Amino acid sequence: MAAPTNPRELAHPTRAEIRLEAVLHALSDPQRLRIVREVAEMEGEEIACSRVGLPVSKSTLTHHFRVLRESGVLQQVYRGTAKMNRLRREDLDALFPGLLDGVLRAAEAQAVRCAP
């Protein structure tokens, strides 16, 4: 993952650099899993980090988005002052067919099972 020279370009792994272990690690945190579910729900659209409704500090949120970007789960781009996010579904489905949907379905199943 080459560091971009333009500070407004964010570092992403290429498709070939994405590792299953890093993707699973990124998804193994409850808050990051919730971010991914929210982004997946709006699939096809870009979502601002600030639109994700997590009760955490801005720096924690930034950290979680960075882990998701650096593992190859999310693509992030600046639009003005906002960082916009979308799922890298095409890359993930090409590398690991069915994995993303399997995790999203599992997260949904758990949310239903554990709902109060």
Added chain:
Amino acid sequence: MAAPTNPRELAHPTRAEIRLEAVLHALSDPQRLRIVREVAEMEGEEIACSRVGLPVSKSTLTHHFRVLRESGVLQQVYRGTAKMNRLRREDLDALFPGLLDGVLRAAEAQAVRCAP
């Protein structure tokens, strides 16, 4: 996960206690992923920890098996002096249909892609 009173009984989460995040975390380590692939290849049989061909110390191996057991991925039982392992496929498939197979297929795809 109640601690067993018999030291030869190993603590396992019940099916209801298994959390997706813990399963994904357990699978997010390359060595643990390899253990799970090896156990999955012999599915239906119990496999001794010592049969898994990982170039790591015994204590590291024990640690990895413990993470896999405590997350609910593997069931471990003592048979004499050996700890025997099997996948908790029935529990995982019931909780998260398709997840385990999705991860195993993804690991296989990555192994093929990254083979020298």
